[in-house]
Amino acid sequence: MQVTIDVNGEERTAEVEPRHLLVRFLREDLGLTGTHWGCDTSNCGTCVVLMDGEPVKSCTVLAAMASGHQVRTVESLETADGLDPVQQGFIEKHGLQCGFCTPGMMLTARALLDRNPDPSEQEIREAISGQLCRCTGYLNIIRAIQWAAQHPAQRASALAQSAGSEP
Numbered sequence: 079m080q081v082t083i084d085v086n087g088e089e090r091t092a093e094v095e096p097r098h099l100l101v102r103f104l105r106e107d108l109g110l111t112g113t114h115w116g117c118d119t120s121n122c123g124t125c126v127v128l129m130d131g132e133p134v135k136s137c138t139v140l141a142a143m144a145s146g147h148q149v150r151t152v153e154s155l156e157t158a159d160g161l162d163p164v165q166q167g168f169i170e171k172h173g174l175q176c177g178f179c180t181p182g183m184m185l186t187a188r189a190l191l192d193r194n195p196d197p198s199e200q201e202i203r204e205a206i207s208g209q210l211c212r213c214t215g216y217l218n219i220i221r222a223i224q225w226a227a228q229h230p231a232q233r234a235s236a237l238a239q240s241a242g243s244e245p
């Protein structure tokens with residue numbers, strides 16, 4: 079069957095089997111390997127992408143179900159204007175160790191901040207509660223998301239900073 083999915087602002091059309099998973103479509107057909115695949119049980123959440131702005135586990139969504147929808151992967155976070163504040167927050171607060179859970183964590187954080195720019199710690203914990211991190215103990219991830227909430231204009235200032243540092 080043919081599917082057409084808006085991936086990171088670009089319409090992508092492909093012939094897929096009806097059982098084809100969105101995570102496979104993104105990783106294998108489009109080469110967007112920033113979306114990780116960590117389990118076969120829908121438990122780990124490392125495969126999270128945004129579908130119409132909401133976090134979904136792409137290992138539980140068929141490509142056919144995503145047809146006609148907007149999907150956003152981690153590759154979309156950095157733009158020509160610089161890193162997304164969420165990405166910068168993970169750098170500033172050391173929100174990752176091995177990095178395997180990080181793409182999904184950052185996309186969940188982006189969706190949370192888009193609907194709630196000033197979340198409480200509890201709201202952050204609830205937002206990421208469907209995702210596992212085996213490394214960090216979650217504390218630095220929470221601090222990274224709090225940092226992003228406190229620096230919503232970081233992308234613009236990073237651009238200004240880098241322009242100012244040019245010789």
Ligand code: FES
Nearest residue numbers: 116120123125137
């Ligand atoms: Fe583990 Fe999707 S890969 S929940």
Ligand code: FES
Nearest residue numbers: 175176211212213
């Ligand atoms: Fe290793 Fe989260 S940083 S699983």
